Amino acid sequence: MYFKLFITMFNLSAFTFGGGYVIVPMMRKKFVEQLKWIDEDEMLDLVAISQSLPGVLAVNASVLVGYRLKKMKGAIVSSLGTVLPPLIILAIVTVMYENIKNNAVVIAILKGMQVGVSALIFTVVVQMILQLIKDKNYYGILMFFMAISLAVFLKLNTVIIIALSIIIGTIIALYEVKNNVG
Numbered sequence: 001m002y003f004k005l006f007i008t009m010f011n012l013s014a015f016t017f018g019g020g021y022v023i024v025p026m027m028r029k030k031f032v033e034q035l036k037w038i039d040e041d042e043m044l045d046l047v048a049i050s051q052s053l054p055g056v057l058a059v060n061a062s063v064l065v066g067y068r069l070k071k072m073k074g075a076i077v078s079s080l081g082t083v084l085p086p087l088i089i090l091a092i093v094t095v096m097y098e099n100i101k102n103n104a105v106v107i108a109i110l111k112g113m114q115v116g117v118s119a120l121i122f123t124v125v126v127q128m129i130l131q132l133i134k135d136k137n138y139y140g141i142l143m144f145f146m147a148i149s150l151a152v153f154l155k156l157n158t159v160i161i162i163a164l165s166i167i168i169g170t171i172i173a174l175y176e177v178k179n180n181v182g
Contacts, residue, residue: 001069002077008035009062009081014089016058017113021121027065028127037069044131052129052162058082139172 008030016023024047031037046068050060059082066078070104093100100106132140143165150156150164 001071005066005069005074006077006081008064009078010085013062013082014056014085017117019088021057021124022117025120025127027061028124030177031065038065041067044128052166124128143168 012023012026012030016026028040028043032043046061046064047057050057050064053060056093059079062078062082063075066074066076068074070077088101129141129144132144147161147165150161
């Protein structure tokens, strides 16, 4: 199991270009749909927690998934599988940078990858919205559009948006617990 977890995270990380959000749909497909190691709700929770923690989203998510599956050893194995590919790639790129930085083919490849990354991120956003609608999570839908509005129209700092989301989410959760228990 540890080897499979390491190889899975290594492969996901090795073929993820464009930042942490790109790994989310790949992790979802692998861990939820194919391996069925976790369910959809757990995946959404792990992503939400990963986003609110300091550090790289992909590493945070892999640590949480690894911990969920195999506790501390799973978290270590999963995080190693996630960080090794970028370290190897960065080491190679650092050595070759002067030779490739103005190469037209490399520049074109990177621009093409930006489009693909945007599509993957958009896909995750749509899936998360559809899940909120399916769950009739009206607070979540409202918070989503609030966060988008604050980021796009008011250009509010991401840290402030996350902090506000945590505060509002906590208030809503406490309100729901109080109303369900009492």
